[in-house]
Amino acid sequence: MTAAAVSPSDMGQWETVIGLEIHAQLATSSKIFSGASTAYGAEANTQACAVDLGLPGVLPVLNREAVRMAIRFGVAIDANIDHQSIFARKNYFYPDLPKGYQISQFEHPIVGKGQISISPAEGEHKLVGITRAHLEEDAGKSVHDQFPEQSGIDLNRAGTPLLEIVSEPDMRSAKEAVAYARKIHSLVRYLEICDGNMQEGSFRCDANVSIRRRGDDKLGTRAEIKNINSFRFLERAINHEVERQIEVIEDGGRVVQETRLYDSERDETRSMRSKEEANDYRYFPDPDLLPVNISASDIAEIRAALPELPEQKKQRYISELGLSDYNAELLTANRDTALYFETAFAEAEATQAAVLVNWILGDLTGALNKAGLDINESPISAAALVQLVARITDETISGKIAKQVFDAMWQGEGNADEIIEARGLRQITDSGAIETLIDEVIAANPEQVEQFRAGKEKVLGFLVGQVMKESRGKANPGQVNELLRDKLK
Amino acid sequence: MPMTVTEIRQGLASGQFSSVEITRDYLQRIAQHNPVLNCFISVTEDIALQQAEAADALLAQGNPGLLTGVPLAHKDLFCTDGVKTSCGSRMLDNFIAPYDATVVECIRDAGAVMLGKTNMDEFAMGSSNENSWYGSVANPWNTAYVPGGSSGGSAAAVAAGLAPAATGTDTGGSIRQPAALCGVTGIKPTYGRVSRYGMIAFGSSLDQGGPFARSAADCAILLQAMSGFDARDSTSSDTPVDDYSARLEQGIEGFKIGLPKEFFAEGLDSRLARVIETAIDELRKQGAEICDISLPNTALSIPTYYVVAMAECSSNLSRFDGVRFGHRCDEPVDLEDLYKRSRGEGFGAEVKRRILIGTYALSAGYYDAYYLKAQQLRRMIKNDFQTAFDSVDLILGPTTPEVAFKIGAKTDDPVSMYLQDIYTISLNLAGLPGLSLPVGFVDGLPVGMQLIGNYFDEARLLQVAHRYQQVSDWHLQTPEAYS
Numbered sequence: 001m002t003a004a005a006v007s008p009s010d011m012g013q014w015e016t017v018i019g020l021e022i023h024a025q026l027a028t029s030s031k032i033f034s035g036a037s038t039a040y041g042a043e044a045n046t047q048a049c050a051v052d053l054g055l056p057g058v059l060p061v062l063n064r065e066a067v068r069m070a071i072r073f074g075v076a077i078d079a080n081i082d083h084q085s086i087f088a089r090k091n092y093f094y095p096d097l098p099k100g101y102q103i104s105q106f107e108h109p110i111v112g113k114g115q116i117s118i119s120p121a122e123g124e125h126k127l128v129g130i131t132r133a134h135l136e137e138d139a140g141k142s143v144h145d146q147f148p149e150q151s152g153i154d155l156n157r158a159g160t161p162l163l164e165i166v167s168e169p170d171m172r173s174a175k176e177a178v179a180y181a182r183k184i185h186s187l188v189r190y191l192e193i194c195d196g197n198m199q200e201g202s203f204r205c206d207a208n209v210s211i212r213r214r215g216d217d218k219l220g221t222r223a224e225i226k227n228i229n230s231f232r233f234l235e236r237a238i239n240h241e242v243e244r245q246i247e248v249i250e251d252g253g254r255v256v257q258e259t260r261l262y263d264s265e266r267d268e269t270r271s272m273r274s275k276e277e278a279n280d281y282r283y284f285p286d287p288d289l290l291p292v293n294i295s296a297s298d299i300a301e302i303r304a305a306l307p308e309l310p311e312q313k314k315q316r317y318i319s320e321l322g323l324s325d326y327n328a329e330l331l332t333a334n335r336d337t338a339l340y341f342e343t344a345f346a347e348a349e350a351t352q353a354a355v356l357v358n359w360i361l362g363d364l365t366g367a368l369n370k371a372g373l374d375i376n377e378s379p380i381s382a383a384a385l386v387q388l389v390a391r392i393t394d395e396t397i398s399g400k401i402a403k404q405v406f407d408a409m410w411q412g413e414g415n416a417d418e419i420i421e422a423r424g425l426r427q428i429t430d431s432g433a434i435e436t437l438i439d440e441v442i443a444a445n446p447e448q449v450e451q452f453r454a455g456k457e458k459v460l461g462f463l464v465g466q467v468m469k470e471s472r473g474k475a476n477p478g479q480v481n482e483l484l485r486d487k488l489k
Numbered sequence: 490m491p492m493t494v495t496e497i498r499q500g501l502a503s504g505q506f507s508s509v510e511i512t513r514d515y516l517q518r519i520a521q522h523n524p525v526l527n528c529f530i531s532v533t534e535d536i537a538l539q540q541a542e543a544a545d546a547l548l549a550q551g552n553p554g555l556l557t558g559v560p561l562a563h564k565d566l567f568c569t570d571g572v573k574t575s576c577g578s579r580m581l582d583n584f585i586a587p588y589d590a591t592v593v594e595c596i597r598d599a600g601a602v603m604l605g606k607t608n609m610d611e612f613a614m615g616s617s618n619e620n621s622w623y624g625s626v627a628n629p630w631n632t633a634y635v636p637g638g639s640s641g642g643s644a645a646a647v648a649a650g651l652a653p654a655a656t657g658t659d660t661g662g663s664i665r666q667p668a669a670l671c672g673v674t675g676i677k678p679t680y681g682r683v684s685r686y687g688m689i690a691f692g693s694s695l696d697q698g699g700p701f702a703r704s705a706a707d708c709a710i711l712l713q714a715m716s717g718f719d720a721r722d723s724t725s726s727d728t729p730v731d732d733y734s735a736r737l738e739q740g741i742e743g744f745k746i747g748l749p750k751e752f753f754a755e756g757l758d759s760r761l762a763r764v765i766e767t768a769i770d771e772l773r774k775q776g777a778e779i780c781d782i783s784l785p786n787t788a789l790s791i792p793t794y795y796v797v798a799m800a801e802c803s804s805n806l807s808r809f810d811g812v813r814f815g816h817r818c819d820e821p822v823d824l825e826d827l828y829k830r831s832r833g834e835g836f837g838a839e840v841k842r843r844i845l846i847g848t849y850a851l852s853a854g855y856y857d858a859y860y861l862k863a864q865q866l867r868r869m870i871k872n873d874f875q876t877a878f879d880s881v882d883l884i885l886g887p888t889t890p891e892v893a894f895k896i897g898a899k900t901d902d903p904v905s906m907y908l909q910d911i912y913t914i915s916l917n918l919a920g921l922p923g924l925s926l927p928v929g930f931v932d933g934l935p936v937g938m939q940l941i942g943n944y945f946d947e948a949r950l951l952q953v954a955h956r957y958q959q960v961s962d963w964h965l966q967t968p969e970a971y972s
Contacts, residue, residue: 050588054808056581057568057590057687059722089804091851093828100807153812282851284860287694287801289723 079114491650590687662913669937803847
């Protein structure tokens with residue numbers, strides 16, 4: 001077969017098409033159709049009331065807060081919000097689905113068409129369409145590993161409100177898909193409608209992936225990949241799936257429409273069920289719930305109460321603070337990072353903005369990532385970081401020494417001033433003291449001095465380094481440079 | 490002769506008898522007659538006597554509620570805390586509800602004494618009470634005949650004086666048809682008037698609870714206790730509840746009553762038609778204006794109903810899967826086996842038939858042709874009534890096309906059984922209130938007449954029925970064996 005000669009990794013002729021379905025768990029305190037608590041981690045079945053258990057005769061009552069949260073999302077993505085929204089039953093049997101149907105939405109979702117701008121790489125921008133977002137209840141959990149030869153059912157999660165956000169198939173690479181997912185993740189946290197915790201399953205992604213020959217208008221047959229619980233896995237799962245599909249087609253096969261499960265341990269996707277085996281969900285409007293009426297004034301009220309959103313913040317950082325597009329994007333990608341920056345900046349001087357941002361996005365983010373901490377768990381508070389930055393800008397310490405101070409602050413040795421004092425790190429700016437050091441270095445390195453004078457400019461760096469070393473890093477490097485040149489003339 | 494609720498209230502208030510005494514009387518009557526009639530699935534003797542004692546204490550304080558000390562029975566479809574709620578099904582033979590239905594709570598709060606839970610067609614699916622896991626109920630007027638269904642146990646219990654009143658539910662006629670066949674008075678209120686919380690669902694957009702009693706005046710008292718907004722039922726209405734007893738004694742002069750020609754056409758036993766004509770004459774005599782009207786889409790109500798009700802029930806009954814409560818098959822080998830055998834063993838034939846039809850109607854490719862089409866027809870049927878109520882105050886017709894039939898006569902012919910509900914079903918589709926009251930006999934079996942009201946106009950139905958019952962005694966007649 002000639003097709004086998006083509007390397008599967010040869011992406012050249014193939015285009016990837018991706019759409020995402022994101023399930024964001026809404027941060028209501030009680031469930032979407034009952035009064036039971038939504039708190040995570042309680043003992044099995046202690047947060048499931050008669051309604052969550054689907055006992056005979058019980059009825060759902062809609063949690064209005066979930067509706068408000070969904071509308072908040074809709075308003076934030078400029079979506080069309082109909083004045084009437086309808087709940088429907090999605091019928092299928094599974095032991096952790098107590099009623100034998102899930103209350104979801106089908107024909108009249110609460111949030112209609114919208115869009116969101118993503119930035120997959122520095123300087124790149126792309127609009128991704130959002131088809132719809134609808135409210136639904138979560139199912140419980142099946143526990144397969146606690147009882148020999150039996151499965152357990154935990155219905156604590158049953159009835160937890162979810163917002164399912166469905167994108168258009170607008171993404172063309174795993175990178176774009178991740179950028180989109182991150183953007184939605186950031187947005188729901190800005191809106192305070194979801195805690196975004198992926199480990200606990202508060203934010204879950206399913207990816208619809210297909211490939212087609214470049215230039216084709218028609219979409220290829222898609223596979224839906226489920227069970228992806230981190231952004232890293234999202235990227236890997238998509239890339240694996242794309243490779244698999246290319247291989248299938250190049251081997252003369254056809255991609256079948258199916259649901260595939262991502263196995264992060266083996267780093268592969270495998271078939272869960274094909275379209276033929278797929279359920280016919282027999283959606284129909286839930287007769288137990290009345291249509292939800294949403295007035296223009298409800299929407300206006302929610303719009304008026306929206307917080308500043310990442311995109312607005314980013315534009316403000318660029319125009320008012322003069323930050324670069326890239327830095328503004330990074331800073332606003334996470335609401336907590338932006339809040340940290342704003343808290344710090346409120347204490348700093350306007351001219352310190354750029355240095356402050358570099359510290360937040362550089363050393364602080366690096367240290368947090370290494371320690372696996374969120375920025376709101378940072379051992380260095382925003383105010384403490386501002387003090388450190390102030391010592392750099394007022395030339396008390398050099399940027400290099402500042403890293404030492406930062407490390408000591410991270411270890412909890414005190415604030416910047418205390419550490420600078422205790423360790424004697426104050427920068428030497430007294431030119432007399434520096435000149436003494438320079439004289440010593442010149443005397444100790446006659447050969448290099450000779451070379452410099454003979455025109456070898458590069459040697460200057462070595463000599464500056466020697467002076468800095470003698471000062472144990474405390475000399476002001478600019479000053480050293482200047483004075484050294486003068487001496488060597 | 491069995492007493493009415495009104496008489497029991499007077500007797501209790503005047504100290505003629507205590508609640509414990511009258512409760513014991515009823516328990517004794519149940520013990521005596523239930524083996525033949527099979528009206529009760531559970532008799533809650535201990536609870537009844539406890540509640541009766543408490544009621545006597547309240548009565549002694551001279552501060553009784555609407556139903557303090559009055560014994561009555563609940564259809565076994567209303568969940569009752571700590572008491573088996575079977576819904577007439579093997580599936581729930583072991584189910585003890587951990588909570589009370591709102592209706593049960595309201596009636597208990599009004600002071601009533603619960604005698605027990607009454608027999609019914611399995612999951613309220615049937616018009617003869619022959620579909621019960623607990624066996625058929627006999628019609629007290631002739632025990633070879635059906636009492637109607639699905640609330641056959643409640644209707645028969647009231648007719649035989651095993652309870653002065655009982656609750657029922659009506660999805661397509663399940664209160665009005667057995668009331669007619671057993672010669673008692675029953676009312677299905679407007680959809681949303683009585684909370685559905687704790688009523689085991691059959692067709693959620695059609696189901697309504699309501700009372701059976703020996704008179705319209707009694708029904709007024711019971712409906713008063715059952716009605717009202719319930720935050721636990723999103724389809725419950727917050728329209729204020731009328732005082733149903735207040736208007737009973739007012740005259741009906743000038744009331745415009747429409748007779749839908751479709752209700753008196755082919756299919757109606759001419760002997761029933763004559764009985765009803767006589768009752769109409771009586772209302773005319775009292776000053777009501779009678780006129781002919783048309784409900785042109787009446788014939789469509791049966792197919793429409795059977796698509797809507799079955800689609801809804803196919804989904805409503807999915808929760809009975811053997812996982813959390815109810816019947817579970819022995820030794821399931823895997824999940825599919827658990828589902829198949831638990832449901833296969835737990836449900837009876839009619840329930841299975843309806844689940845299958847409903848599932849089919851909702852399936853991909855059929856949804857538009859069946860479910861969606863049925864919704865369109867439902868709107869047309871509702872519009873027919875709305876047009877009619879532009880010119881009349883209430884609508885009148887037979888409750889059923891014929892009197893009670895023999896047990897077993899229609900069990901092999903589901904379509905003929907479904908036609909029993911031809912005059913009652915359209916009200917459920919439209920959400921309108923309807924009342925059935927006894928107006929005579931054919932072949933020694935009671936004939937029911939149906940009054941149909943506009944939305945939330947229950948008071949008028951009760952008033953017209955009461956005025957009729959002031960000049961007739963059909964409602965007070967009791968089969969000889971039970972008088």
